[in-house]
Amino acid sequence: xxxxxxxxxxxxxxxxxxxxxxxxxxxxxxxxxxxxxxxxxxxxxxxxxxxxxxxxxxxxxxxxxxxxxxxxxxxxxxxxxxxxxxxxxxxxxxxxxxxxxxxxxxxxxxxxxxxxxxxxxxxxxxxxxxxxxxxxxxxxxxxxxxxxxxxxxxxxxxxxxxxxxxxxxxxxxxxxxxxxxxxxxxxxxxxxxxxxxxxxxxxxxx
Amino acid sequence: xxxxxxxxxxxxxxxxxxxxxxxxxxxxxxxxxxxxxxxxxxxxxxxxxxxxxxxxxxxxxxxxxxxxxxxxxxxxxxxxxxxxxxxxxxxxxxxxxxxxxxxxxxxxxxxxxxxxxxxxxxxxxxxxxxxxxxxxxxxxxxxxxxxxxxxxxxxxxxxxxxxxxxxxxxxxxxxxxxxxxxxxxxxxxxxxxxxxxxxxxxxxxx
Numbered sequence: 052x053x054x055x056x057x058x059x060x061x062x063x064x065x066x067x068x069x070x071x072x073x074x075x076x077x078x079x080x081x082x083x084x085x086x087x088x089x090x091x092x093x094x095x096x097x098x099x100x101x102x103x104x105x106x107x108x109x110x111x112x113x114x115x116x117x118x119x120x121x122x123x124x125x126x127x128x129x130x131x132x133x134x135x136x137x138x139x140x141x142x143x144x145x146x147x148x149x150x151x152x153x154x155x156x157x158x159x160x161x162x163x164x165x166x167x168x169x170x171x172x173x174x175x176x177x178x179x180x181x182x183x184x185x186x187x188x189x190x191x192x193x194x195x196x197x198x199x200x201x202x203x204x205x206x207x208x209x210x211x212x213x214x215x216x217x218x219x220x221x222x223x224x225x226x227x228x229x230x231x232x233x234x235x236x237x238x239x240x241x242x243x244x245x246x247x248x249x250x251x252x253x254x255x256x257x
Numbered sequence: 258x259x260x261x262x263x264x265x266x267x268x269x270x271x272x273x274x275x276x277x278x279x280x281x282x283x284x285x286x287x288x289x290x291x292x293x294x295x296x297x298x299x300x301x302x303x304x305x306x307x308x309x310x311x312x313x314x315x316x317x318x319x320x321x322x323x324x325x326x327x328x329x330x331x332x333x334x335x336x337x338x339x340x341x342x343x344x345x346x347x348x349x350x351x352x353x354x355x356x357x358x359x360x361x362x363x364x365x366x367x368x369x370x371x372x373x374x375x376x377x378x379x380x381x382x383x384x385x386x387x388x389x390x391x392x393x394x395x396x397x398x399x400x401x402x403x404x405x406x407x408x409x410x411x412x413x414x415x416x417x418x419x420x421x422x423x424x425x426x427x428x429x430x431x432x433x434x435x436x437x438x439x440x441x442x443x444x445x446x447x448x449x450x451x452x453x454x455x456x457x458x459x460x461x462x463x
Binding site: 135 | 259286287330334341348353359384398
C-alpha cells in the first residue's frame with residue numbers, strides 16, 4: 052500500500068487496538084496465479100512486543116489448499132468518507148478519507164487442538180458472556196470444529212494509513228471536520244481529525 | 258472466494274447496483290510475489306450486457322508499476338454483523354453475516370485523455386452538482402491529472418456473496434432479523450433478510 056508520510060501510523064498499540072475494533076477483516080492471498088480473498092474475523096494473539104493473527108476457514112475453502120508458507124495479507128477497515136472540495140476554503144480535488152491496517156505475512160496452519168483453543172478465545176472475544184466455550188466437546192460444536200482450517204498469519208510487514216486530510220491547510224481540515232461531524236458513523240474518524248487540529252493549534256503558540 | 262450456493266447472487270443488475278452503492282473498494286494485486294492492496298473509488302462503466310471498472314492511483318503508487326495485463330481483484334463491501342447463537346432457537350455456532358462483491362480481471366492502463374473523461378464521470382457520479390468537471394483544464398486540476406495512473410479492470414470472474422443466514426431454519430433467520438433490525442446501519446442487510454423470510458412464507462402455502 053502506498054502511504055504518503057503524513058497518513059502513516061506506526062504506533063503498535065494504535066494498530067493493535069484498531070485491528071481489535073475492526074476485526075472482521077479480509078484475507079487476500081495468491082491462489083492459482085490469481086489474487087483471491089475471503090472475509091473472516093481475526094483474533095489478535097499478542098506476545099511480548101509482537102502479535103500474530105489467527106483465523107479459520109471452512110474446510111471447503113480452496114484458497115489455502117495444498118500450500119504451506121504461503122503469503123497472506125489481512126486487511127482491516129475503519130470508517131471511510133467521500134470528501135467534497137466544497138468543504139475546503141482552498142481550491143482542490145475531491146478525495147476519499149479512510150482508515151485501514153494491512154498485515155502482510157506468512158500463513159501457518161494450526162492443528163485441531165490449537166483450533167479448539169483459538170475458537171474458544173474468539174467466541175470469548177466477541178461475546179464475553181457466551182456459554183459456548185465450555186461446551187465445545189458437545190454437539191453440534193465438536194463435529195463443526197473438525198470442519199475448519201485454522202491458521203496463523205505471522206506478520207513481517209505492518210502498514211497503517213489513517214488518511215484524514217492531514218496534508219491540507221488547517222482551515223480545510225476544519226471544513227472537512229465540520230461537514231463529517233454530523234455523521235455519527237464517522238465518529239472514530241472525526242475524533243482523530245479533531246485531535247489533529249487541536250495539536251496543530253497547540254503547536255502554533257509554542 | 259468460497260461461496261456456499263445459498264449465499265451466491267448471480268443477478269447482474271443486483272451486482273452492479275451493489276458496486277455503485279459501495280464503490281469505495283479495495284484493489285488487490287500480486288506485486289513482487291506478495292499480495293498488496295489499495296483503497297480507491299471505482300467507476301462502473303456499463304456497456305451492452307457487460308461492465309468494466311475504472312479506477313486511478315497516485316503516480317507514486319508502485320503496485321502497478323512496470324506491469325501490463327496484471328491480475329486484479331476489486332472487492333466491494335456492504336454491511337456486516339456478528340451473529341450470536343443466542344439469536345437462534347436451534348443450537349448453533351456464532352458466525353458473521355456480510356455482503357460482498359468480488360470482481361476478478363485484468364488491468365489495462367488508460368491514457369491522459371481517457372483519464373480526464375473518467376475523472377469527470379467519477380466526480381459527477383459522487384457529486385452530481387459539482388462545478389469541477391467543467392474546470393478540469395484549470396489549476397490545480399490539470400497538473401493533478403498528470404499525476405494519476407488510470408486503469409480499467411476488465412472482469413472475467415464476478416462473485417457475489419450475500420451471507421444472511423439463508424442456510425438456517427426460518428425461526429433462526431427470524432431471530433437474527435429481530436436482533437439486527439434495531440441497527441439502522443444494517444438496513445440493507447435486514448431488508449434482504451426480511452425478503453428471504455417472506456419468500457419462504459409465501460412458498461409454504463403454495
